[in-house]
Amino acid sequence: MPTYIAFLRAINLGPTRKFPKDAIIAAVESVGFTAVATHIASGNVRFQTPLRSRAKIERMLEQAFLADRGFDVPTIVFEASEFAALAAEAAALTAERPGLARHYVYLLKNELDAETVARVEAAASDAGEMIVRGRAAHALLREGYQEGVVDPLGAAKLLGVGTNRNLNVVTTIAAKWC
Structure with a gap:
């Protein structure tokens, strides 16, 4: 059975978007997905399902999360080998x-x-550069970029629906779940 990894956007930010790990697991299991696990509290979840349509999987999860939490949770899904x-x-x-x-x-x-x-990719500056590969955009920031600025290259606003993770989280999840 295929293994997928979902990344939830904009949860556990402020007092109104709380989504504890146990509740995430329960919501994912509620749609029939199995072998569910989470990694840290920022919305990273692994599961298995025989479904093959990424769009259908994302829709099912987003509907389950809305039903459970009462707010939209944009969800980005990758097959484990793709991730x-x-x-x-x-x-x-x-x-x-x-x-x-x-x-x-x-x-x-x-x-x-x-x-x-x-x-x-044209947004490169002294602060760094952004490289797009498929469904991933890599913000490669150099020393001296302005910490605390959400989009130091001014390019993230062009990416559409997505969520970001730092390199350490990405490589840790891949080592753990792929």
Whole structure:
């Protein structure tokens, strides 16, 4: 049975978007998915299902999360082998750029069109660069980028529905679940 990894966007932020790990597991199991596990409290969940349609899986999870929490939880799903390849590519991008201050991986619901990819990648500056590969956009930030700024390259706003994780979380999840 295929293993999938879902990334939940905008949970456990502030007092009104709480979604404890046990509640996430229960909601995922409520739609019939099995072997459910979470990693840290930022909305990373592994599960198995015989379903093959990523869009259908995302819809089912989003409906279950809305029913459980009462608010929308955008959900981005990857098949485990797809995520393993994404994590390996992320590690390689960092290795090719010694001295990076941060590497954030934006996990996208949908691939970007070529024009948007060009606009995102053109946002490179002294602060760093963004490289798009499939449903992942890598924010590769150099020393001196402005910490605390949500989008230091001004490109994340172009990515559509997605959520980000730092390189450590991406590689840890891949090692643990892929």
